[in-house]
Amino acid sequence: xSKIIVRGGRPLNGTVRVHGAKNSVLPILAATLLAEExxxxxxxxxxxxxxxxxxEVLSALGVQxxxxxxxxxxxxxxxxxxxxxxxxxxxxxxxxLVMGPLLAREGLVKxxxxxxxxxxxxxxxxxxxxxxxxxxxxxxGQGSVEAKVNGRLRGARIYLDVASVGATENIMMxxxxxxGVTTIENAAKEPEIVxxxxxxxxxxxxVRGAGTGIIRIEGVxxxxxxxxxxxxxxxxxxxxxxxxxxxxxxxxxxxxxxDHLGPVVAKLExxxxxxxxxxxxxxxxxxxxxxxxxxxxxxxxxxxxxxQAQFMALLLASPGTSIVTETVFENRFMHxxxxxxxxxxxxxxxxxxxxxxxxxxxxxxxxxxDLRAGAALICAALAAEGxxxxxxxxxxxxxxxxxxxxxxxxxxxxxxxxxxxxVPAPAVAAAVQAPLPAAxxxxxxxxxxxxxxxxxVAMLRVQPTLA
Ligand SMILES: CC(=O)N[C@H]1[C@@H](OP(=O)(O)OP(=O)(O)OC[C@H]2O[C@@H](n3ccc(=O)[nH]c3=O)[C@H](O)[C@@H]2O)O[C@H](CO)[C@@H](O)[C@@H]1O
Ligand SMILES: C=C(OP(=O)(O)O)C(=O)O
Numbered sequence: 276x277s278k279i280i281v282r283g284g285r286p287l288n289g290t291v292r293v294h295g296a297k298n299s300v301l302p303i304l305a306a307t308l309l310a311e312e313x314x315x316x317x318x319x320x321x322x323x324x325x326x327x328x329x330x331e332v333l334s335a336l337g338v339q340x341x342x343x344x345x346x347x348x349x350x351x352x353x354x355x356x357x358x359x360x361x362x363x364x365x366x367x368x369x370x371x372l373v374m375g376p377l378l379a380r381e382g383l384v385k386x387x388x389x390x391x392x393x394x395x396x397x398x399x400x401x402x403x404x405x406x407x408x409x410x411x412x413x414x415x416g417q418g419s420v421e422a423k424v425n426g427r428l429r430g431a432r433i434y435l436d437v438a439s440v441g442a443t444e445n446i447m448m449x450x451x452x453x454x455g456v457t458t459i460e461n462a463a464k465e466p467e468i469v470x471x472x473x474x475x476x477x478x479x480x481x482v483r484g485a486g487t488g489i490i491r492i493e494g495v496x497x498x499x500x501x502x503x504x505x506x507x508x509x510x511x512x513x514x515x516x517x518x519x520x521x522x523x524x525x526x527x528x529x530x531x532x533x534d535h536l537g538p539v540v541a542k543l544e545x546x547x548x549x550x551x552x553x554x555x556x557x558x559x560x561x562x563x564x565x566x567x568x569x570x571x572x573x574x575x576x577x578x579x580x581x582x583q584a585q586f587m588a589l590l591l592a593s594p595g596t597s598i599v600t601e602t603v604f605e606n607r608f609m610h611x612x613x614x615x616x617x618x619x620x621x622x623x624x625x626x627x628x629x630x631x632x633x634x635x636x637x638x639x640x641x642x643x644x645d646l647r648a649g650a651a652l653i654c655a656a657l658a659a660e661g662x663x664x665x666x667x668x669x670x671x672x673x674x675x676x677x678x679x680x681x682x683x684x685x686x687x688x689x690x691x692x693x694x695x696x697x698v699p700a701p702a703v704a705a706a707v708q709a710p711l712p713a714a715x716x717x718x719x720x721x722x723x724x725x726x727x728x729x730x731x732v733a734m735l736r737v738q739p740t741l742a
Pocket of ligand 1: 299398437581
């Protein structure tokens with residue numbers, strides 16, 4: 276079981292570059308199933324466990340994928356299966372995004388029900404309602420859902436009961452080659468939806484209105500492969516912005532797009548954090564003292580649920596009472612119990628968490644219960660006194676590429692220990708780490724680079740050749 280070890284108390288300084296957005300690249304890779312001719316070349320694909328997973332799912336369906344650094348080239352000319360294997364789907368909910376494109380392309384799809392996860396039950400009824408409205412017959416059995424349609428899907432008017440990101444994406448992909456016009460009402464408006472629409476349109480689709488609550492898709496006969504660069508990851512960017520602020524540092528988050536981070540920037544400014552945004556990124560510098568603020572998560576353009584846990588960590592460092600209300604997922608406060616182990620004073624009342632901030636945090640052994648909970652614990656650890664050991668690092672690897680190397684390069688005292696490795700005794704650690712940044716930073720960075728390099732080799736094994 277690997278661990279991330281953080282010794283708190285060092286302000287972060289320097290520049291960190293944001294990678295391509297996990298939540299964009301996953302639907303975009305799924306959409307490559309629709310390319311009946313040509314190759315799709317996707318740039319700025321981050322080396323994340325979720326990316327490996329979806330590539331494995333695509334590979335099992337017959338897509339040939341080749342990764343070179345952050346570029347993935349995919350060919351989906353001949354599919355060999357309409358069934359996404361349970362073993363792969365259970366690892367990652369987003370595998371469900373292959374359902375729309377596969378149904379459109381093959382007229383038949385079978386996929387395991389993704390089930391709930393740590394943050395909530397996460398039903399898929401809105402995805403299925405959309406497919407049904409487009410003429411698909413849906414059946415359930417043995418933990419799987421099957422959809423089939425005679426001939427092409429038909430355009431339909433679909434109202435989503437909740438502005439679901441995944442349902443909007445799945446229906447958009449299914450509708451791209453349907454017969455006639457599909458309208459999605461109460462569609463999700465996230466930047467990742469716009470990125471997917473841009474990708475589909477480049478492939479030859481006719482998607483209009485992405486980024487608004489009403490999306491209109493005029494079905495076309497065929498789509499072809501194209502080249503596309505994924506948008507920067509706004510949640511990764513937001514996480515480094517929090518890390519900068521909580522550590523009392525000054526960090527330029529290169530690639531961060533101010534317009535994608537509106538509510539995060541607004542709340543940071545309300546707290547008194549310094550923000551300078553330009554066309555290439557966002558500089559975040561901490562002023563003290565921070566002010567307590569209230570935050571309520573909402574679908575985009577509201578405050579993102581994926582930033583709630585990290586923001587809560589920052590509120591722990593802000594004297595006064597803050598209230599965080601989570602409205603998107605019903606169980607997204609798992610990090611609270613872990614933060615309490617570090618001395619956090621947080622009370623949960625239904626969907627609200629009441630935070631009494633400004634109390635000292637101390638390092639402790641904690642567990643990442645989900646992806647953003649893990650990132651939040653690392654943020655809290657940067658401000659804590661002493662050593663924090665974060666387990667459950669596989670969750671963090673789903674969404675953050677080389678978080679340890681990136682934070683270490685900014686001057687954090689952070690490292691990753693493999694299975695069975697122990698935290699060095701304080702005296703030894705102090706001697707080894709005394710003159711940060713260079714002495715500690717370089718070996719840490721090297722280790723991270725080696726890890727990424729071996730990940731890339733593993734990725735190449737997914738499909739070594741293109742036909
Ligand atoms: C891979 C990806 O992009 N993941 C993001 C995506 O997840 P995901 O697409 O799964 O999230 P949704 O927008 O679908 O979920 C939002 C809410 O709608 C509910 N719901 C959803 C679908 C449905 O058919 N029925 C239903 O009731 C969910 O339970 C949840 O309460 O958006 C979430 C909300 O911004 C983010 O936290 C995730 O990081
Ligand atoms: C909840 C998240 O992702 P997923 O939908 O893939 O679980 C996330 O990115 O915070």
